[in-house]
Amino acid sequence: MNYPEILHHGARDGVTGSCHQLNMNAQNSLLIDCGLFQGAEISAQGQSGADRLNIEFPLDGIRALVATHVHIDHVGRIPYLLAAGFKGPILCSEPSAKLLPIVLEDAFKLGFCRDQKLAERYIKVIEQRIIALPYKTWFSLIDQPDLSCRIRLQRAGHILGSAYVEIDLRYPRTGAKQLIVFSGDLGAPHAPLLPAPKSPYRADTLVIESTYGDRLHEDRRSRRQRLEAVIEQALEDEGSVLIPAFSIGRTQELLYELEDIIHRKTAGRSCASSEELQGLAGAPTDWPQLPIILDSPLASRFTAAYRQLQPFWNQEALRRVQAGRRPLEFQQLITVDSHHDHLRMVQHLARTARPAIVIAGNGMCSSGRIVNYLKAMLGDSRHNVLFVGYQAKGTPGNAIQRYGPQGGYIVLEGERRTIRAGVSSLGGYSAHADQRGLINFITRMREWPSQIRLVHGEAEAKRQLADALRQRYALTNRPVAIFSE
Known part of the structure; x- marks a missing residue:
């Protein structure tokens, strides 16, 4: 098997239930978000209803969970992840570290037990797991003879604390390296309270949301x-x-x-x-x-x-x-x-x-x-x-x-x-970037990604965004492989 490998456990065919697994090698992987499915959407395994709460993938080798932001469709299944036996840290931005316990306490009371003392004990466990990362700062997760993994969070402009994730993978034995970016949810410009997101310098592989990939927001x-x-x-x-x-x-x-x-x-x-x-x-x-x-x-x-x-x-x-x-x-x-x-x-x-x-x-x-x-x-x-x-x-x-x-x-x-x-x-109030914003996030990089995976969007939104991106790449004679899972 070729590594790195990306698996999608949610937000593959819709806009909720975000959960993506980056297999770095046979022994080590990283989870990006673990959210609830909402509405009529189903899990990656085709399950619906109460079954969508279950963790349907093995946890062996998952070294950490990175929470891009604290919306329930990105973090709502964390209680079920812990119940399934996940023992690793939860990495998130400093503002998210303050907001996440509030979200998960509410999720615990709704999904498990309304007893306040039990909820407080549970939240203490959560707080012990959280590692708050400053923006723009590399964090070394793995430093082994055959694998090095660094993580950096950058402002995503979606909600307070939201981040996109840069993952720098290096394989010292072979000299191979790969920079993978997970967008999380990207914000739109002119949002109250929040600075607009700035694109990364480069990416080899980009996993990007496509919620509004088929439209432009009102002014x-x-x-x-x-x-x-x-x-x-x-x-x-x-x-x-x-x-x-x-x-x-x-x-x-x-x-x-x-x-x-x-x-x-x-x-x-x-x-x-x-x-x-x-x-x-x-x-x-x-x-x-x-x-x-x-x-x-x-x-x-x-x-x-x-x-x-x-x-x-x-x-x-x-x-x-x-x-x-x-x-x-x-x-x-x-x-x-x-x-x-x-x-x-x-x-x-x-x-x-x-x-x-x-x-x-x-x-x-x-x-x-x-x-x-x-x-x-x-x-x-x-x-x-x-x-x-x-x-x-x-x-x-x-x-x-x-x-x-x-x-x-x-x-x-x-x-x-x-x-x-x-x-x-009322249009113009979406906290998500529109098609122009998503394309700008990519084309404002100094080095555009050669592989793009479209997630967190309905079929038509992903199709139109993929078409628009292929046109932009063709205009500059850049090669690209675009996947809409």
């Missing part, structure tokens, strides 16, 4: 204005705007942009008091008085962690902080923590249709508190649902997005709900 620089316009249009219906959002990344971006809208609208004007906001008393007439309701304890924990990780923010965000602004904890922001308060909020907004913006998890409406809001409010034409993220096939979010504008229905937790609420989708 991200104008997305705040479009967000404002869509919400104002929705509020003319005199109801609430429901925004499904994942707890980490998208939620913080939305808060950051909403704070900026309110800041601009509030110039020279007074806001409602915090007591009025907390009581939701009186109908707000403008943005400075509009309640922004964050109904997700997990998102609140992540938002607090984001605030503690300010050194990793981009320069624009830091300038706002230096100017005395609080991008992630502004006055109009109301956080809902307890389940009791959550149910009260759902009942209040469903009954009164008070204008408000509700951000609740999860982002694809497959679980979480957003489901209760949808069950209570989808049938009321005064309310609106605003999607700002990708909705995977088979998820309730995808069904609402698809059938809502047609006046269709959806089944939520076994109950049929007619969709009378308005349904909108």
